[in-house]
Amino acid sequence: MSGWAIFGQAVVVLVGGGLVGLFYRGVDRKIAARMQARIGPPLRQPFLDLGKLLVKETVIPKTAVAWLFSAMPFLAVLASFTALLYLPLGPFGPVLEGHGDAILVLYLLAIPALAMALGGFASGSPLGVVGAQRELVMLMSYEFPLAVVLVAVAWRLSELGLAPAFSLGTMAQNPLWGAVGPLGIIGLALLLVSLLVVTPAELAKIPFDIPEAETEIAGGLMVEYSGTYLALFYLADAVRTVVMAGLVVALFIPYGLAGRLGLSGAVGDVVDLAFWLFKVLLVMVVAVTTVRVGMARLKVDQIARGFWLRITAVALSGLLLLVLDKVVMG
Amino acid sequence: MGLSAFKRALWVFHVATGSCNGCDIEIVAALTPRYDVERFGIRLVGTPRHADVLLITGPVTRMMAERLKRIYEQTPDPKAVVVVGGCGSTSGVFYESYNLVGPVDRIIPVDVYVPGCPPRPEAIIDGVVKAVAKLEKLGAKV
Numbered sequence: 001m002s003g004w005a006i007f008g009q010a011v012v013v014l015v016g017g018g019l020v021g022l023f024y025r026g027v028d029r030k031i032a033a034r035m036q037a038r039i040g041p042p043l044r045q046p047f048l049d050l051g052k053l054l055v056k057e058t059v060i061p062k063t064a065v066a067w068l069f070s071a072m073p074f075l076a077v078l079a080s081f082t083a084l085l086y087l088p089l090g091p092f093g094p095v096l097e098g099h100g101d102a103i104l105v106l107y108l109l110a111i112p113a114l115a116m117a118l119g120g121f122a123s124g125s126p127l128g129v130v131g132a133q134r135e136l137v138m139l140m141s142y143e144f145p146l147a148v149v150l151v152a153v154a155w156r157l158s159e160l161g162l163a164p165a166f167s168l169g170t171m172a173q174n175p176l177w178g179a180v181g182p183l184g185i186i187g188l189a190l191l192l193v194s195l196l197v198v199t200p201a202e203l204a205k206i207p208f209d210i211p212e213a214e215t216e217i218a219g220g221l222m223v224e225y226s227g228t229y230l231a232l233f234y235l236a237d238a239v240r241t242v243v244m245a246g247l248v249v250a251l252f253i254p255y256g257l258a259g260r261l262g263l264s265g266a267v268g269d270v271v272d273l274a275f276w277l278f279k280v281l282l283v284m285v286v287a288v289t290t291v292r293v294g295m296a297r298l299k300v301d302q303i304a305r306g307f308w309l310r311i312t313a314v315a316l317s318g319l320l321l322l323v324l325d326k327v328v329m330g
Numbered sequence: 331m332g333l334s335a336f337k338r339a340l341w342v343f344h345v346a347t348g349s350c351n352g353c354d355i356e357i358v359a360a361l362t363p364r365y366d367v368e369r370f371g372i373r374l375v376g377t378p379r380h381a382d383v384l385l386i387t388g389p390v391t392r393m394m395a396e397r398l399k400r401i402y403e404q405t406p407d408p409k410a411v412v413v414v415g416g417c418g419s420t421s422g423v424f425y426e427s428y429n430l431v432g433p434v435d436r437i438i439p440v441d442v443y444v445p446g447c448p449p450r451p452e453a454i455i456d457g458v459v460k461a462v463a464k465l466e467k468l469g470a471k472v
Contacts, residue, residue: 029368038366045339045371052339052382057406059379127377214376226379226406 009095010085017084021238022046024281028241028289035293046238050231058227063124072119073225073232079111080239087246088172090276091256091269101166102150106143109202109243112236113139116211120221131220134300135204135211141307142201148315149191149198152322153251156180159326168247172254180325187321192252194315199244199287201307203237206292210300245283253279337462338371343381343405347398347434349388352448353415357385360451367455378404383461385454386440389417389424390432402438410461412442414454419443 026043033040042048060066085095086105113135120132156176158165176188201208212220225233257275258268298306346354360367361374375381378401390398402411411434416422418434434440441464444457 033366033368036363038363039369040366041368041371042338048339048371049341052341056382056408059404059406212376219376219380222380223377224379230380 006095013084013089013095014081017081017239017242018235020277020280021240021242022050022235024241024284025238027281028284031285031289032293035290046234050234053231053234054228056227056230058229059224061124061224064224065122065124068122069119069124069224070229072115072122073229073236076112076115076119076236077232077239079108079115080236080243083108083243084239086168087243088169088250088254089246089273091258091272093169093172094167097167097169101164102154102168102171103166105168105243105247106147106150109240109247110139110143112240113202113204116221116233119225120211120223123221123224125224127217127219127223128221130217131211131213131223134213135221137300137304138201138204138208138210138307141304142198142311145194145307145311145315146198146202148312148319149195149251152187152191152315152319155319156184156322156326168250172250175252175254177252180322182325183321183328184325187318187325188252190314190318190321192248194311194318195248195251196283196287197311197314198307199248199283200291201303202244203241203288205288207295207298208303209292209297210303213297216297241284241288242280245280245287248283248287249276249279253283337466340370340372340382340458340462341375341380342372342383342385342458343375343378343401344385345378345387345398345401347386347388347394347418347432348391348430349415349417353387353417356448356451357387357414357454360454365451365455367458370455370459372455372458378402379406381405382409382465383458384409384411385414385458386411386418386434387414388432389421389427389430390434390437392429392431395431395437398434398437408465410441410464411438412444412454412457412461413440414444414449414457416445416447419445422447 023043025046029045030040030043060069083105086100088094117132117135120128120135153171153176154165157170157174160179162170162174164170177185180188204211212222222230222233256272258264258272261271263271344357359365384402384405413419413434417424418432421430421433424430442457442460444453446453
């Protein structure tokens with residue numbers, strides 16, 4: 001593919017990803033409201049919020065490290081939007097297929113969290129520092145199970161002789177559910193569960209919202225951010241939701257509809273794309289919306305211990321079952 | 331995107347300056363499913379930096395005066411101030427009390443008063459919506 005074609009696709013994906021991210025945030029808030037028997041904000045509420053934040057004054061506190069404080073929102077937006085380009089989009093492969101693999105996506109997902117933590121440290125507010133420390137604790141807790149899930153899927157793909165095994169595109173084209181035995185299916189289910197638990201932590205949503213914890217540390221690492229910078233973080237968060245849900249879809253439910261309905265060509269692509277968007281929404285609702293309405297915030301030590309012991313154990317046993325399935329049954 | 335953006339996306343920060351908790355409970359009541367202010371885009375935020383409107387309850391005790399000024403300064407422009415309850419509006423039953431420096435409008439400029447002891451949630455929502463009119467007037471000047 002020529003550079004210009006990639007550039008054109010990238011623009012479409014980035015703009016579309018931003019719009020979908022914000023719209024899904026609206027859906028998320030609407031569903032949360034309906035679950036609480038409220039009417040809830042209109043679906044376009046995130047767009048209104050963003051528009052309002054852009055006309056507000058942007059304050060840089062006197063005690064903040066100004067350049068670091070101002071750079072971090074941009075870094076968060078850049079990293080989350082870049083991750084979009086490495087995501088398989090239903091019938092279409094990643095825009096930057098072959099220019100980076102799943103490990104890169106892991107890092108791109110970690111960068112916004114790191115940027116928010118650095119911004120919190122640079123904000124000069126004790127609440128920001130506390131929030132940043134919590135964000136780092138959480139980052140260290142959930143990264144290991146996340147990596148285990150990715151490595152397990154990649155290892156099984158390489159055992160099938162598929163290359164490059166670490167590409168999200170390969171993972172999305174070769175769903176493993178049909179390729180493994182019964183033990184492997186249990187293993188994959190365990191991996192899926194741990195990834196679904198990691199998803200709200202990655203996005204710092206209830207019950208894993210300790211870095212922000214509005215009622216406790218007044219917004220934590222976001223405490224000093226206002227106006228345009230806050231809008232950028234808001235946008236980055238919305239896009240990260242799509243990326244994270246897209247990752248779950250790519251790893252575990254990459255199935256299309258068009259083949260089953262006997263559609264092909266442009267119509268099939270449109271149907272598959274719509275189906276992909278639906279799957280992303282479904283993952284978001286299951287892993288983020290229902291969980292954040294149904295649960296209260298966990299404590300810092302509960303999250304650290306929960307991820308290091310329980311979720312890691314679940315992910316590792318998933319990996320072990322996959323290995324056993326290959327070695328014993330294979 | 332003008333200041334009409336505020337019409338449907340107001341973020342509210344709640345400051346208690348020595349209130350008895352009556353007004354504060356009514357503010358929380360406005361968030362409950364029965365009144366559900368989120369359907370108007372009104373959201374309670376955790377820090378003045380995110381806020382468009384300050385909801386202030388209480389008659390302002392001596393210790394809170396400095397903090398109130400500071401919170402007002404921390405709120406990014408354009409902003410509006412809504413006083414909720416009789417104490418904040420007029421000192422109410424605490425009129426000429428030795429430990430008060432209020433009412434609120436002696437400390438910071440106030441845009442909307444919501445009287446009542448405590449005011450009903452409908453009145454609080456109405457007050458917040460009236461604050462939008464002030465923000466829009468600011469927009470007309472700009």
